Amino acid sequence: MRAEATLRPYRKDHDHSYTIGVFPTLELLAHRPERVTRVLVSSRGEANEGVAKICTLCAERGIPVVVADRQVARLAGNEKSYVVAAFAKYEAPLDAAANHVLLVNPSDAGNLGTIIRTMLGFDLTNLAIVTPAVDLFAPRTLRAAMGAAFQLAFEHFDAIDAYRARFQRHLYPLMTDGEVDLSEAGFRSPYTLIFGPEGAGLGPEYHALGTSVRIPQSGRIDSLNLAVSVGIALYAATHQEEQDAAGAGG
Numbered sequence: 001m002r003a004e005a006t007l008r009p010y011r012k013d014h015d016h017s018y019t020i021g022v023f024p025t026l027e028l029l030a031h032r033p034e035r036v037t038r039v040l041v042s043s044r045g046e047a048n049e050g051v052a053k054i055c056t057l058c059a060e061r062g063i064p065v066v067v068a069d070r071q072v073a074r075l076a077g078n079e080k081s082y083v084v085a086a087f088a089k090y091e092a093p094l095d096a097a098a099n100h101v102l103l104v105n106p107s108d109a110g111n112l113g114t115i116i117r118t119m120l121g122f123d124l125t126n127l128a129i130v131t132p133a134v135d136l137f138a139p140r141t142l143r144a145a146m147g148a149a150f151q152l153a154f155e156h157f158d159a160i161d162a163y164r165a166r167f168q169r170h171l172y173p174l175m176t177d178g179e180v181d182l183s184e185a186g187f188r189s190p191y192t193l194i195f196g197p198e199g200a201g202l203g204p205e206y207h208a209l210g211t212s213v214r215i216p217q218s219g220r221i222d223s224l225n226l227a228v229s230v231g232i233a234l235y236a237a238t239h240q241e242e243q244d245a246a247g248a249g250g
Contacts, residue, residue, distance in 0.1 A: 006071070007038075007040070007071060007075065007084075007086055009074070009075060010075070010138065010139055012135045012137075012138070014089075015088060015089055016037065016086055016087060016088050016089060017086075017087060017089055017137040017138070017139060017142070018075055018084050018085060018086055018087070018139045018142075019083075019084065019085045019087070019139070019142055019143070019147065020075065020076045020077075020081050020083075020084055020139050020142075020143050021076075021081050021082075021083060021143060022045075022048065022050035022051060022054065022082060022083050023050070023146055023147060024085075024142055024143055024145075024146060024147035025039065025054055025083045025084075025085040025147070026050065026053065026054060026057075026147065027146070027147025027148070027150050027151075028085055028087060028147060028150050029054065029057045029058070029061070029063075029085070030150075031147075031150040031151050032087065032090070032150045033057075033061050033063070035087040035088045035089075035090055036058075036061075036063050036085055036086070036087045037063075037064075037086045037087060037088060038063065038064040038065070038066055038085070038086050039054060039055075039058050039063060039064070039065045039066070039083065039084070039085045039086075040065075040066050040067075040068040040071050040072050040075070040083065040084045040085070040086070041054070041055070041065060041066070041067055041068070041072065041082060041083050042067075042068075042069050042072040042073070042081070042082045042083070043067055043069055044069070044082060045082025045083065048082055050082075050083075051082050051083060054083060054085075071084070072084050075139075089137050091155075092152060092153045092154050092155075093153060093155060094126045094127075094128060094153050094154070094155050094167070095125075095126055095153055096166075096167060096190075097190060098124075098125070098126045098153075098190060099124055099126065099189055099190055099191050099192070099193075099237070100124075100126045100127070100128050100167070100169075100190075100191075100192040100193070101115070101119055101124060101126070101127050101128070101192070101193050101195070101230065101234070102127075102128040102129070102130065102160075102163060102192050102193070102194045102195070103115070103127070103128070103129050103130070103133065103195050103226075104130045104160065104194065104195065104196050104197060104202060105130060105131070105132060105133055105196070105197040106129065106133050106134050106195075106197060106198065106226065107133070107134050107197055107198055108134060108198055108226070109134050109135070109138055109140040109141040109144060110140070110141075110144045110227075111198060111225070111226045111227045112133075112134050112136065112141050112144070112145075113140070113141045113142065113143065113144020113145035113146075113148075113149075114144055114145070114227040115127075115226070115227050115230045116136075116141075116144075116145040116148045116149050116152060117144075117145050117146055117148040118227065118230060118231045118234060119148075119152070119230075119234065120148045120151055120152075121234075122234040122235065122238045123238070124234060124238070125151060125152050125153055126152070126153045126154070127152050127153070127154040128154070128155055128156075128157060128163055128192070129154065129155070129156050129157070130156075130157050130158075130159060130160055130163065131156050131157065131158060133156070136149060136154060137149075160194075160209070163192075164209075167190075167192065169190045169191060169192055170187070170188045170189075170190070170191040170192070170210060170211070171191070171192050171194060171209050171210030171211070172185060172187065172191055172192065172193050172194065172210055172211050172212075172213050172233075172237075173194040173195075173196075173202050173206040173207070173209055173210060173211075173212045173213070174193060174194065174195050174196075174202070174212075174213050174214075174215065174229055174233055175196075175201060175202050175206060175207070175212045175213070175214060176201060176214060176217075176222070176223050177212075177214065178212040178213040178214030178215075179207065179211065179212045179213075179214075180211060180212070180213055180214070181213075181214060181216060182213055182214065182215050182216065182232070182233065182236050183216075183236065185211060185213045185236070185237075185240075186211075186240075187236075187237045187240055187241070189241070191237070193230070193233050193234070193237065194206065194209070194210075195226060195229060195230055195233075197226075198225075198226050201223060213233070215229060215232055215233065
């Protein structure tokens, strides 16, 4: 391991970011090792099994490992994290043939990270984001996603029309006043599930973009949490696909 070196706290305009913690760092090394520039470890974690695995992977890939107690604590924002990995940001173009999730102006890092992890749980790996939006590469987002972001294809768009100009497909905006119930949506691939920002949701103009869909809920709340809504919609859409495939095969 090398002597301590200095890394700056993360900012959105930097060309690099960090993973904080053992599991997100292992995911980074598993799926984007070519982007990793160095790994910082705390001496408190040298006996940790995950840290040992990280050090072994770094040695195999020629990635510098630095013992840097103060930097790990400063970049992680706490004394409990054992590892911080620095990596160069990158582009990951969307697959035009795949199904997509599209988020319009998401603003919460925790929600975005949870959505990314949920997408992988349903084997959907293409994410479009309409800006302005919370930073996908922010360490807080990556930690909430538990490293799942490194398996995604993702792109940012200035407006929904920029996305539509590139991808011709079935659009399903999720709205509290959607025209069809989620159970009756009849998702047709390739499709895009569209979700609005926390709080405001999608504007009424989204009804005209495709088949607007509502998730049934009680009148005791105004709307579901964004990440919860994405999870429910993904379950319904992927479950329907499985049933359609089983029906076609039978």
